[in-house]
Amino acid sequence: MQLNSFSGLAAGLALSFNAMADIQLSGFGTLAAGLPTDSDTEVRNYSDSEVDFKTGSFLALQAYADLGDGLSATAQIRARGIEDWDPQFTWAYLSYEVQENWRVQVGRQRIPIYLYSDYLDVSYAYHWIAPPTEVYQSFFDSIDGISSIHDFSVGDALINMRVYYGQENTEAPDGNTFDVDKVFSTVASVNYGWWTFRTTYVQFDLSADLGLAPLVGAWQQTPFGYVGSDLDIQDDKVDGVEVGVIYDDQNWLFVAEYIPASLDNTLIGDFEPWFVSAGKRFGSVLVHGTYGRDKAETGVDLSAIPRGIDPTLDQLTATTEQVIAGRTRNSSFYTIGARWDFHDSAALKAEYTNSEQTDGSDAGLIQVALVTVF
Template sequence: MKKSTLALAIALASAPALALEQGEHRFNAFGTLGVTYLGGEEDGRSFGIEGQTTDSWRGDQLSKFGAQLQYGLTDTLGVTVQLTAKADQDTWKGNLEWLYLSYQATDELMFRAGRLRTPIYMYSETLDVGYTYPWLRLPDEVYGQVQLTNYEGFDMVYNRGLPFGNLTFQVAVGQAKDRELFSADDQYDIDYDDVFAANIALSTDYGMVRVGYAESSLKDGFDLRPFDGNKGKFTSLGYQYDQGTVVVNAEATKRVIEGTAFPTLDAFYVMSGYHLGDFLPHLTYSQLDEEGTGRQSSWIAGLNYQLTPTVVLKSEYKRVDTSGGYAGQFVETRSEVITRAGRNALGLPTANYDGDIVSFGVEFVY
């Protein structure tokens, strides 16, 4: 993936750094067409946020399509709309990801209001635009922890050019009502109240470093109601480097849900790759630790091919294992979850899982 093309893709599919002029518009499309397969689990158990990775070749885990329109109402006021289509469990669903007004107060300061992307992860801004990151599927151990992708509210984005790079600071506040949460092979409604997030990123010739924090009060529709206004907190530290030859990505996160039986989750990944003409081979190690229980770890080996300046072919092999009696992101039913928790509390042995995940796909921006 050429550095200039990648920068263009990020600019096309993420929030604008500067407002468009009055009457000016920008339309972009992006998408992924991919298939994935899970082998190694004899009982047909599925894997992933919604259990869409199974022992059958399926495209609903990876495939998604989107379009974005930006329009300048005045020289400082603009509107942005982003729509996506992707699978929700076993059915396809249209989604309004973004709908917000932006006000360019100065060349460095922008305010936005409406439905916005939740700035949780390093790749949150381009979460659905797979072209902007090297993997076909983002490292599950990190990106499978928080299922909230957008919220209704306000944010402030401040960009400051420095002699040695660029500094970006963002603060966001709002709420997200009636969002879906997949857990124990089922879906539930959950409210995220009092959403607050802040992050700061420094970009130089030596790469980009990002530090982020987010929190929210949680209310859910679970039968047992494990969330009752409890606060969830998420912190992250990320690094990116791609100057045209060597590629490095790393991210470390911590998720805490206060006042509940949900354990603290610590996760990280480290990825490196090397551009060989239009090819990018890369290798990633990823790890997820659940406090007091066990670990999920994986190795990802991938090979990308830049077919055209805006189209990339990707292939990946992922070996994932759990240990310490931890199910990780292998999907269990509610009764299995309760049984596992009881056996762990009594110090009795519980099953570990492992699997081989193979994925192929094509990603594009326009």
């Protein structure tokens, strides 16, 4: 998306065709600075040996128009430093209130796989600078599709049930592309007093280009072609579950989340990340600590490959083992930090994160951020 279409949208908003439309503009942003404590490591996309103001910074604008009779339109545009501030439409959907407490949304929208997915970018709404990427590692967070959202109460408990269906294509900063199709997801959350309990089920078909085509092709020339198809992700089915809990009595905060997912017999394999986080407020300051583990195993099986018979096969096996090693993790991380609500619409946050690398060494990251809603 280029800036001219961005201003085109702004002009469109200003010259609203619907005289009845009540358009509300709001926004949020994070201006973050990060510095890894070791120069040759990468933690949460920070890898420079000097202070980096770009990687974790972004601004977003949201326009909401009430079109009357239960219909509303929402658009959200986000520009991220890591994408050279190229603005992208993160949301663009129409919402229709079928009945009180039941709405249907059609268009581009966030898919809430995780506890914090809904407001992933709204740092003002939670304690960290951003949810831990060691755990929140999905390669997509929005879909083009349809959703049904139902709210009801049972006694004092508020229940929210949602169903999503759609698709998405993404490209990771490292150039890998993901084609996510037939996404089906259900989300149920229960809010009772200071407690929120949530669970998600998600499944989708995945085709991914992880830059491994030569390796896949080489395996297919051998009698062990199945290794090639394990490495090649084409219309493979991914299944995932999430369970999470938040307790926040405005004094103490406690959060836990566990997200097992699997893609059988493929390079992406099984994931089993989790974290726990706790915080305590002292007036306008909240101090917090988080501990978690990022566990991933690939589903590529090399056990039947004979070793030391054919040099070409040995070399293929060695290369494949390296690829597998790069995708196998059982690493812990922790973050300690503070949030200071110094202003009505802004907060200052500081964090130290220590993230274990795949080779077992530790890497640290210091981050400071100014977060805002407006």
